[in-house]
Amino acid sequence: MANNTTNILIVGVGGQGTLLASRVLAQAAVDLGHDVKVSEIHGMAQRGGSVVSQVRYGPKVFSPIIKKGEADVVMAFEKLEAARYLPFLRKDGLIIINTDKIDPLPVMSGELRYPEKLEEKIAGVVTKTVALDATGIAEKCGTSKAANIVLVGLVGRTLGMPLDSLTEAIRGLVPAKAIDINIKALNEGWNYVDKVSINIGIE
C-alpha cells in the first residue's frame, strides 16, 4: 500500500450503486480510526455511463483520487468496466469482477463488439482475480440491486474490516425497508471469501 494508504476503486455502470458501496466501505474505514477520502460521480455520467467511485484510507490521506497502478482493490460491478479500469490496479492487487454484462451504446447499436471472455482474460494476467455472479447472489437475497453490497462484503472482509462495522454502516445508509436484504447480501459476500481457492489477501 503506497504511503500506507489503502485504495479501493469501485467501477460500474451508472445506476448500479457504486456510490452506496463506496459510502459503506468509507464509513467502515472511519470506524477503524482511519483518515478517509472518497470521490464520487454525480450528474450526467450517472445516466448509464461508465462510473467510478474511489475510496482511500490510511493515517493521512491527501488526494481523493487514485492514480493509475495504485489501486489495491478494483471492485467491478460489470465486466467491461473491470477491463476498462484494469490499468488502475497495482501490481499484485486484487480485482473482483461481478460477471454481469451490460452492453454500452456502441455495442447495442452494432458499431462495436463486446469483447469475449473478459473475466478469463483478466484472470490470465492478474493472479488475484475473483469473478462471481454477485447479481445472482443478490437476487437470492431478495433483489439483484444488492449486488453492490455482496461485493462490499467480500472486499470488506479481505481488507480486514469488521462485519459489525459494515453492518452498522449499511443500517445508517440504506432506507429502512431495504436494510434486511442488504445485510443478507453483505453476509453472502462475506462468506463468499471462504469459497475462493486462491490467496486474495492484501499486503
Place this chain on the structure above:
Amino acid sequence: MHFQKEVKLLKRLMIGNQAIARGAYEAGVTVATAYPGTPSTEIVDNFSKFEGVYAEWSPNEKVALEVGFGASLGGARTLVTMKHVGVNVAADPLYTLSYTGVNGGLVLVSADDPGMHSSQNEQDNRGYGKFAKLLVIEPSDSQEALDFTREAFDLSEQFDTPVMLRVTTRLCHSQSLVEEGVKQDRPLKEYKKNEAKYVMLPGFARLRHVEVEKRMASLREYVENSPLNRIEWGDRTKGIITSGVTYQYVREVMREVSVLKLGTVNPLPEKLIREFAAQVDKLYVIEELEPVIEDQLKAWGIEVIGKSILPLTGEYSPELLEEVLLGVTPPAAYQLEESIPPRPPLLCPGCPHRGVFHVLKRKRLTVTGDIGCYTLGALKPLGAMDSTLCMGASIGTALGMEKARGPEASRRTVAVIGDSTFVHSGITPLIDTVYNQGNTTVMILDNGTTAMTGHQDHPATGRTIKKSETSRLDLEALVKAIGINRVRKVDPLKTGELEKALDEELAYEGPSVILATRPCALIDKSVKTPMFIIEDKCKSCKICIKLGCTGVYWVEEEKKARINPDLCQGCGLCAEVCKFDAVVEGGSN
C-alpha cells in the same frame, strides 16, 4: 437519539457540498436560494433539511441571487448557490451587488466543473472575482468547506461585500472527515432605508464605485494576514503556490516541497507571495484551468512557471502532476490487449424522451436542443439534435435559424426544451418568437421534474423544495398567455400521435407549442410489466435496438432482439415501433 449525541463529538464523513450547507447553518444563515446544477445541487438540498431555515429552488440563478440580495438587505445571512455557468445567468445582479454591498452577510457559491463531468463548458469563475471585485475564497477539502463558509459570512459583513466561495466538482463530490462546530444564532440585522447604497442610479453608483475600490484596498490588506492562507515550509529548492483541491494533489505527490496554500484567490496577497517567492529557488503556480494566479504574479514581475508546462484544459490529478513535475510515468501493472468500447451516458430505460428523439430522427428534422437529460438525444443511435448552447437557448436558436433561412427552414426545425429549463429561461425567447412573428415549433418535454440534477422540484411541479404543495405553474395556460394560439399535449411514448402533431404544427404558419407530457421514468411509481419479444415474430430489423435502450439487446448468434426484464420498465416504446408485432407485454425471455 443518544447515539446521535455520541457521534457529534466524532468526525463525520461529508461531501464538500454537505459541509458547505453545514457551515452556512452554523454561521446562522436563515435564507438559502439556488437553481439546481451539477456539481452544486446538494448544497441547498442539504441546507433545506435544517430546522428553522428558509430554502428555495428559484426558477433560475438570476432570480436566486436577487432573492438573496433581498434577504441580505432584510438583514438575514444568506446563501446563494449555483454551478459555474449559472453565475453567467446571475452576472447582471452580481456585478451591481458588488456596488451595493450587503446588510446580512451574503455568500455566493460558484461550483465550477473542470473536466466537464456534467457541463457544457469549463469556464473558470475565479475570473468573476477580478471583474466584479469580489472577495473569492477557495477551500480544499470538506473541513475547509465548512470552516471557510462560516468565515465567509463574517468577512462579507466585515467588508460589506458579497463573498464568492469558489469550489470545483472534486471538492463538491468528495467526502472527507469533518468536525462540526456549534451553530451561532444571528439575530436579524436592522433594515435601514439607504437609497444611496441600495438604489443604483448613476449618481449613487458613481459614489459606490469609489467605495468598491476602497473595499478592494482593505481586502488587499486583509488577505496578507488572513488565516485562510498559509505557508508550509519544506525543501526550498521548489516552491509551489496552489489552492483548492489541487493542493491535495500537490501534497499527494510532493510531501517535501514548500507550499503557499492560498485560501483567498481574489484579491491575491502580494506581500505574502513575494516573501514566499524570494525564499524558494524555483517557483511554480499549480492551478486548474485559467492562469489567474500566474498572470497576476507575472504582472508583478515575479518569475514563475505554470501554464508553460501544465494544461489549460481539463481536470488536474496527482498522476498529471507526477508526470509533468517529477517526470514519473509509472507503467500500468496490468493491461489487456483488447479494445474496450466506450460507455457514454444514455437515456434511462423507460425514459419518455426516447420516443421524442426516435420520431425526430425518423423525420430528419433540424433540432435545436437545450440543457438536460434530453441533451443525450444528441448521441447515437438516436442522434437527433443539431445544437445545444446553454439553458433556454433552443427556442431563440430556432427563431434565428428561421430568420436566416426563411419559412421553409422553419417547417423543418423544432426547438426541444425540458420543463424545468423552459421555466428557467425558455419563456422570454418564446415571447420573442410570438412578438417577431416566428413560425417555430417548440416541444416542451415535460417530465415533471429537474431530472438530470437528481429530481428537484420547480414552479411547474407544484411542490416546494420541502415537498410541500404550492401553486403550480400551468405551462399550457402560460404559453397561451404569451400568445401561442396552438398548444397541444401529446404522450411522448405514442409515436403515432407525436408524429401527427409534429406534421400539423410544422405545416402551420405561425408559432406553436407541443407539450410532450409524461413523468420521468425514475420518478414514475406506477408498476409496469416488462416487455417480451416473441422470437418467431422478430424479423431481425433492429428497429427496437436503434432506440438505444439498455432494456433491449441484440443476440448476434441468433440474430434476434431480446428484452432484459431486470432493466425493462415496460414503457412499450419498442412494441410501438415494432412493425411485426413481435413485442408484447409480460412473460420473460
